[in-house]
Amino acid sequence: MGGTCATGSPAPPPRIRGEHVDTLLDDLSNLPKAVSEPITAAWNVKEDLLDLLATARTCPSREQVRHLSCRFYRRCAVAGRSA
Numbered sequence: 001m002g003g004t005c006a007t008g009s010p011a012p013p014p015r016i017r018g019e020h021v022d023t024l025l026d027d028l029s030n031l032p033k034a035v036s037e038p039i040t041a042a043w044n045v046k047e048d049l050l051d052l053l054a055t056a057r058t059c060p061s062r063e064q065v066r067h068l069s070c071r072f073y074r075r076c077a078v079a080g081r082s083a
Contacts, residue, residue, distance in 0.1 A: 015050070041079035048072040 016024075024043075028036040052068040060068075 015047075038079070041075075045072070045075050045079050048075050 025040065028040055030036075031039075048068070048071050052065075052072050055064060055068065
């Protein structure tokens with residue numbers, strides 16, 4: 001059931017730079033918690049999903065996929081409880 005890994009895949013689009021993330025999170029912290037917490041949780045879930053998807057066609061180990069999948073699903077569960 002093994003496949004081959006594609007080579008020469010295009011690079012993923014660049015992620016937002018750290019200082020912009022810090023500014024975004026600072027701005028969110030000035031909002032009421034009822035507004036800022038769900039947005040921050042959704043942002044973090046999206047970032048975890050991007051990390052997981054970035055492994056596509058890179059031949060990640062099962063351990064890498066397991067770790068990223070667990071982190072993504074765990075954060076989804078936590079975000080769902082706070083919604």
